[in-house]
Ligand SMILES: NC(=O)C1=CN([C@@H]2O[C@H](COP(=O)(O)OP(=O)(O)OC[C@H]3O[C@@H](n4cnc5c(N)ncnc54)[C@H](OP(=O)(O)O)[C@@H]3O)[C@@H](O)[C@H]2O)C=CC1
């Protein structure tokens with residue numbers, strides 16, 4: 518039996534992971550499930566899969582969680598510390614599917630106890646890639662990509678030497694507004710931005726997809742996962758979301774990964790790795806699909822991609838600033854305080870201000886320095902939004 522923990526079990530990735538585990542209950546033993554506000558789902562899933570412990574991120578919901586688990590014998594706990602403690606419990610495979618930088622501390626704990634970390638939480642890699650990689654190496658642990666594009670690259674690289682890799686191309690659907698003229702984007706609503714043309718995902722990544730911040734994060738994620746130089750990383754707009762990524766080799770070959778837009782493929786690949794096993798994912802009928810389309814991203818339309826390149830050039834803690842500023846700008850957009858296009862303005866301004874402060878983003882990467890920069894960046898983003906209001 519493999520011992521499994523799912524961080525962010527109540528979300529889109531967490532639920533798909535539970536779906537796969539439920540299909541082969543004899544193979545897996547669930548150690549811990551963590552969630553946020555959705556106590557009903559957390560408790561009911563913990564009961565169904567027989568978890569040892571269920572943890573909510575919110576202290577004020579502990580009594581509700583205890584009540585929902587009454588009589589089950591499943592432990593209940595609450596708070597960020599408790600999530601990290603759950604991640605530190607011995608497990609063979611830990612799904613990192615919390616949304617946002619809150620996924621970093623428990624991800625590190627999972628690696629420190631030697632677990633394989635299946636990483637959907639791209640924000641932690643953007644904010645602290647070298648720290649995660651170095652922690653994995655120190656504890657002889659492994660990080661497997663779950664983000665669809667990075668799983669695709671990982672699969673295309675199987676058996677290949679990195680010396681032969683010339684380019685990595687990640688595809689972008691173009692998001693909710695890909696067919697809208699830019700003039701209309703200033704006034705889009707949160708509801709409009711929260712619908713993805715191809716993928717069913719949590720609200721935050723769906724909006725990031727519409728603004729291309731998701732792809733910007735993924736460029737940095739690719740650099741960290743595969744140790745690439747920024748010039749090797751390309752973005753290609755592909756509205757069908759069927760080709761997830763391509764790897765270009767020195768002999769001119771391009772190896773593409775093609776599959777339906779169903780995250781159970783990438784999750785299942787990480788769950789079964791290094792084997793391939795059957796998954797409940799539809800087979801593609803390419804003859805019926807007929808045509809696949811590709812185009813270059815419009816640089817003027819998507820400032821997020823330019824900002825990602827600037828962040829990669831700066832290195833150090835610039836990724837932590839970028840991610841935190843983006844998270845806070847997104848909070849402000851969702852709360853109706855700024856418009857859709859203002860998100861990239863806020864992120865750019867925060868980057869400009871904090872990167873200008875001598876030594877700030879050049880400090881050594883540790884959990885403390887990343888957490889410090891994360892807080893500074895969020896406060897700076899709040900100030901920038903306030904100034905724009907005046
Ligand atoms: N969805 C997808 O297809 C893909 C997602 N990803 C990445 O995977 C991660 C999860 O995405 P997704 O599943 O869509 O997101 P969801 O919003 O659907 O789920 C997020 C999960 O995190 C929990 N959570 C929210 N805030 C906190 C917090 N502060 N501390 C601890 N837990 C918290 C939520 O709890 P609750 O809901 O109970 O409040 C929920 O369990 C993200 O990093 C995303 O970028 C990557 C590729 C594809």
Ligand SMILES: CC(=O)[C@@H](O)[C@H](O)COP(=O)(O)O
Nearest residue numbers: 664665689690691692726731
């Ligand atoms: C499923 C997945 O990996 C998402 O990150 C997806 O890539 C989002 O689609 P976009 O290409 O629109 O950002």
Ligand SMILES: [Mn+2]
Nearest residue numbers: 664665666735
């Ligand atoms: Mn992706």
